[in-house]
Amino acid sequence: MEKPTVGELTPPDRTLMGPGPSEVHPRVLRAMSTPLVGHLDPSFIEVMNDVQDLLRYTFRTDNKWTIPVSGTGSASMEAAIGNVVEPGDTMLVPTNGYFGGRMESMAKRAGSEVVHVDAPWGEPLDPEDVQAAFEEHDPDVFGFVHAETSTGVVQPDVSELTAIAHDHDALVIADCVTSLGGVELRVDEWGIDVAYSGPQKCLSCPPGASPLTLNDRAMDKVLSREEPARSWYLDLSLLEGYWGDERAYHHTAPITNVYALREALRLVAEEGIEARWERHREMAGALKAGVEAMGIEMNAPDDYWLPSLNAVRVPSGVTDTDVTDYLLEQYDLEIATGLGDLDGEIFRIGCMGYSARPETVSYLVSALGDALEKQGADVDVEAGLSATSSALGK
Amino acid sequence: MEKPTVGELTPPDRTLMGPGPSEVHPRVLRAMSTPLVGHLDPSFIEVMNDVQDLLRYTFRTDNKWTIPVSGTGSASMEAAIGNVVEPGDTMLVPTNGYFGGRMESMAKRAGSEVVHVDAPWGEPLDPEDVQAAFEEHDPDVFGFVHAETSTGVVQPDVSELTAIAHDHDALVIADCVTSLGGVELRVDEWGIDVAYSGPQKCLSCPPGASPLTLNDRAMDKVLSREEPARSWYLDLSLLEGYWGDERAYHHTAPITNVYALREALRLVAEEGIEARWERHREMAGALKAGVEAMGIEMNAPDDYWLPSLNAVRVPSGVTDTDVTDYLLEQYDLEIATGLGDLDGEIFRIGCMGYSARPETVSYLVSALGDALEKQGADVDVEAGLSATSSALGK
Numbered sequence: 001m002e003k004p005t006v007g008e009l010t011p012p013d014r015t016l017m018g019p020g021p022s023e024v025h026p027r028v029l030r031a032m033s034t035p036l037v038g039h040l041d042p043s044f045i046e047v048m049n050d051v052q053d054l055l056r057y058t059f060r061t062d063n064k065w066t067i068p069v070s071g072t073g074s075a076s077m078e079a080a081i082g083n084v085v086e087p088g089d090t091m092l093v094p095t096n097g098y099f100g101g102r103m104e105s106m107a108k109r110a111g112s113e114v115v116h117v118d119a120p121w122g123e124p125l126d127p128e129d130v131q132a133a134f135e136e137h138d139p140d141v142f143g144f145v146h147a148e149t150s151t152g153v154v155q156p157d158v159s160e161l162t163a164i165a166h167d168h169d170a171l172v173i174a175d176c177v178t179s180l181g182g183v184e185l186r187v188d189e190w191g192i193d194v195a196y197s198g199p200q201k202c203l204s205c206p207p208g209a210s211p212l213t214l215n216d217r218a219m220d221k222v223l224s225r226e227e228p229a230r231s232w233y234l235d236l237s238l239l240e241g242y243w244g245d246e247r248a249y250h251h252t253a254p255i256t257n258v259y260a261l262r263e264a265l266r267l268v269a270e271e272g273i274e275a276r277w278e279r280h281r282e283m284a285g286a287l288k289a290g291v292e293a294m295g296i297e298m299n300a301p302d303d304y305w306l307p308s309l310n311a312v313r314v315p316s317g318v319t320d321t322d323v324t325d326y327l328l329e330q331y332d333l334e335i336a337t338g339l340g341d342l343d344g345e346i347f348r349i350g351c352m353g354y355s356a357r358p359e360t361v362s363y364l365v366s367a368l369g370d371a372l373e374k375q376g377a378d379v380d381v382e383a384g385l386s387a388t389s390s391a392l393g394k
Numbered sequence: 395m396e397k398p399t400v401g402e403l404t405p406p407d408r409t410l411m412g413p414g415p416s417e418v419h420p421r422v423l424r425a426m427s428t429p430l431v432g433h434l435d436p437s438f439i440e441v442m443n444d445v446q447d448l449l450r451y452t453f454r455t456d457n458k459w460t461i462p463v464s465g466t467g468s469a470s471m472e473a474a475i476g477n478v479v480e481p482g483d484t485m486l487v488p489t490n491g492y493f494g495g496r497m498e499s500m501a502k503r504a505g506s507e508v509v510h511v512d513a514p515w516g517e518p519l520d521p522e523d524v525q526a527a528f529e530e531h532d533p534d535v536f537g538f539v540h541a542e543t544s545t546g547v548v549q550p551d552v553s554e555l556t557a558i559a560h561d562h563d564a565l566v567i568a569d570c571v572t573s574l575g576g577v578e579l580r581v582d583e584w585g586i587d588v589a590y591s592g593p594q595k596c597l598s599c600p601p602g603a604s605p606l607t608l609n610d611r612a613m614d615k616v617l618s619r620e621e622p623a624r625s626w627y628l629d630l631s632l633l634e635g636y637w638g639d640e641r642a643y644h645h646t647a648p649i650t651n652v653y654a655l656r657e658a659l660r661l662v663a664e665e666g667i668e669a670r671w672e673r674h675r676e677m678a679g680a681l682k683a684g685v686e687a688m689g690i691e692m693n694a695p696d697d698y699w700l701p702s703l704n705a706v707r708v709p710s711g712v713t714d715t716d717v718t719d720y721l722l723e724q725y726d727l728e729i730a731t732g733l734g735d736l737d738g739e740i741f742r743i744g745c746m747g748y749s750a751r752p753e754t755v756s757y758l759v760s761a762l763g764d765a766l767e768k769q770g771a772d773v774d775v776e777a778g779l780s781a782t783s784s785a786l787g788k
Contacts, residue, residue, distance in 0.1 A: 001454060003663050004447040009653055011431045011441070021430050021649060032650060033427035036415045036600060037405045038728045047405070053398040060395060070602075071465040071627065074645035078627045106626045200646060206430060208464075208602045208648035230624040232500045233465065233472045249733075251468035252594060254602035254651070255415060256426060259403055269397050334432045339643075 014328075015355075017364050018336040019149045019309055020178070021200035021207060022352035028205055031263035032256055039253045048243065051258055054265035058180060058203075058273060059195060059213050061187040067243045068209035068261055069234065070254050073177045073198025076210035078106050079234040080173050080196045083222045084214075085141050087111030092139035092170075094118075094125055098150035098339045099175050103143045110230060115139060121341040122151045122311070124304050127160040134168045141171050146195075147179035150339045152311025152348065153304045154183060162191035171218050177201060180211060181268050182280040182308040182352055193218040199257075202280065202308050204353025205264035208257035264353075280307045282391075283361050284351040290365035290388030291349075294372070294379040299346050308356075310349040311342070315377040320344055323371045331367040358392045408722075409749075411758050412730040413543045413572070413703055415594035415601060416746040422599055425657035426650055433647045442637065445652055448659035452574060452597075452667060453589060453607050455581040461637045462603035462655055463628065464648050467571045467592025470604035472500050473628040474567050474590045477616045478608075479535050481505030486533035486564075488512075488519055492544035492733045493569050497537045504624060509533060515735040516545045516705070518698050521554040528562045535565050540589075541573035544733045546705025546742065547698045548577060556585035565612050571595060574605060575662050576674045576702040576746055587612040593651075596674065596702050598747025599658035602651030658747075674701045676785075677755050678745040684759035684782030685743075688766070688773040693740050702750075704743040705736070709771040714738055717765045725761040752786045 016023045037044050055066045069076040081103060085091050091107040094100040096119035104114045117133040119125050125144060133139070142165040147154050155161070158174070165172045173194040179185045180195075182202025187195050196212045199205035214222070214236070222229075222236050229235040233251065241248040268276055284307035288298060291312050299311035314320045320337040324347070327333040338346040349364065365388040369381030410417050431438050449460045463470040475497060479485050485501040488494040490513035498508045511527040513519050519538060527533070536559040541548050549555070552568070559566045567588040573579045574589075576596025581589050590606045593599035608616070608630070616623075616630050623629040627645065635642040662670060678701035682692060685706050693705035708714045714731040718741070721727040732740040743758065759782040763775035 004451055006444045006660050011437050014431050018432055029427040033423045037408050038412055043405050050400045057398055072646045074627050109624050206650035207646045208651055230503050233468050252466045252601045256600035257602055266400050
């Protein structure tokens with residue numbers, strides 16, 4: 001076994017406009033290099049309290065049960081589903097994007113039956129379909145995706161959906177991975193029982209500690225389970241000992257990621273959550289104006305447009321990966337191609353957190369215009385630049 | 395919901411000599427503040443390859459299946475147990491410390507029967523007892539703890555234990571959380587099928603991405619499971635797509651933690667793994683010499699002494715938490731008290747990675763001597779300082 005020769009870490013300097021991670025604010029990067037204290041240090045308990053308060057502010061909730069889960073976004077997703085869903089339960093999940101499918105995988109592994117509320121990829125759920133699915137299946141838990149990263153669609157009418165679920169005595173789990181901190185989200189006002197997110201999207205924080213909130217009704221179900229959750233690591237009844245009043249050891253928290261999340265959430269509070277939502281709308285609006293003025297279509301209708309993730313139709317005559325490769329090589333700029341049903345049909349352009357600012361939006365529109373033109377698409381780059389520029393100049 | 399007022403992050407400057415996290419090397423802290431690239435960026439694939447090579451070097455293995463799991467040490471532990479152990483299997487776990495109990499919890503949640511090989515807290519497993527347990531129970535999987543963080547005991551005779559297991563056609567899972575990178579560990583030579591660890595112990599890296607290695611025999615069992623692992627997040631058959639040849643999206647890796655692990659492992663390779671083991675023995679040896687010369691007993695006999703975690707008996711007349719509180723308040727120095735069966739009876743003093751150096755060892759012996767004296771223990775501080783000093787001066 002030879003000693004590997006591995007040189008200094010010298011990653012390229014990318015502009016991150018994909019589906020995440022987004023650019024990380026310099027203050028958050030600096031927090032990541034803070035020397036550690038122990039995960040049971042009295043000073044770390046203060047940090048935990050700060051993070052919980054700031055998460056409540058950002059989720060718009062008073063839920064006591066608001067914590068960062070020790071893992072990336074899929075860990076908070078599995079913590080939500082794996083604890084709330086019990087063997088023998090029925091969970092209703094949507095078919096309108098990639099992450100509904102992931103909910104299904106996790107629910108099945110938690111021992112649940114899974115039923116569907118149908119909608120095509122790229123469309124939101126219709127409350128009437130949700131109502132019909134409840135009448136047909138009477139599920140115990142209803143999961144939906146607030147901001148679908150795979151389609152660039154935001155779910156409107158959230159309060160209507162949660163009302164249907166509550167009329168049927170079901171709990172609601174919302175995937176807020178690509179909305180928290182960037183798109184209007186009001187957990188308490190909208191009647192969401194459980195919401196989870198990731199830090200590397202609109203919070204512009206490196207992945208590793210992922211937001212989760214549950215109200216008392218959801219936590220009551222978790223704490224009265226007949227058999228324990230199938231994951232020890234993500235068992236909320238055990239995590240209660242660490243994040244609750246006792247502060248007892250469960251597992252070693254990712255201390256540095258919690259430091260970073262604290263700083264990222266401090267930036268949210270400094271800006272103000274409503275002002276942050278508005279900034280995302282404005283910046284992504286300028287991006288969308290540019291793309292549309294170039295002559296390219298957005299995948300989502302305006303009513304369901306998700307500012308944090310802009311799904312842009314691939315113009316005819318162009319191969320999606322040629323464009324993304326060109327942008328990475330020529331511009332050090334990351335955007336993504338489509339997934340699943342939309343593979344090959346869309347680009348996914350993030351406009352999240354610290355990436356949602358005039359510099360990056362201008363750069364994106366200019367680089368994308370060039371890339372599409374070079375690949376032979378019929379686009380009016382000048383019109384695009386002009387539209388973005390005047391939107392930003394407002 | 396008011397906006398929380400949370401000030402700048404200003405943690406105290408602790409010297410970390412507890413059971414982890416250990417002090418983080420400045421180069422690793424600097425790596426943590428590196429701007430991110432995407433988790434599917436071609437340059438990140440290179441970083442992943444580097445980390446895998448360096449992990450193989452550190453584990454002393456050629457296993458293809460050598461990855462950092464996206465979570466803290468308990469996540470790599472659950473990834474090991476939750477994938478290898480199938481419903482209906484029987485797993486043999488030890489009773490000689492806290493982490494054998496955690497193995498049991500995870501194995502049960504994975505659907506396994508659990509049987510025990512007995513040994514008191516503070517003693518290693520006896521190969522004869524392991525042999526007897528195999529003859530009685532014929533388990534499918536045998537888990538043991540190479541370096542017990544709760545008792546300060548290292549398991550000798552690892553090759554004997556694995557030979558017994560292999561004679562019975564069982565797989566061996568080794569908990570190497572507190573040994574990897576600090577205490578002699580030879581995964582391939584010793585016949586360990588699966589080993590997991592944490593980064594925040596002898597690797598001196600912030601927690602968040604945790605080493606795991608499986609040989610082909612173990613991975614064959616994982617890939618031929620009848621039903622999927624109960625955790626989607628930790629399912630190695632899915633993670634194969636990301637860390638294997640395909641490099642396809644499964645979940646967003648904790649990019650920054652992977653950067654940090656790369657740098658921490660680069661430091662291991664620069665030092666040389668055998669030299670690093672030797673440094674731990676020397677530094678912890680100086681610590682042990684000082685403690686013993688003061689008149690305090692080590693909990694583990696010399697044959698099973700674990701250099702990375704020194705379990706020191708609490709002298710009579712002293713309350714353990716008074717001492718740890720005093721050290722934290724007066725010296726900004728973290729050590730830990732006992733857990734479980736040894737609660738109140740021992741101090742747990744880490745000597746791991748970047749914390750295993752003359753400055754911290756001298757400081758620890760001096761501060762501990764003062765604390766014990768102030769709390770009324772009958773200790774010879776001067777003799778302790780002198781013994782440590784001469785051991786360090788060698």
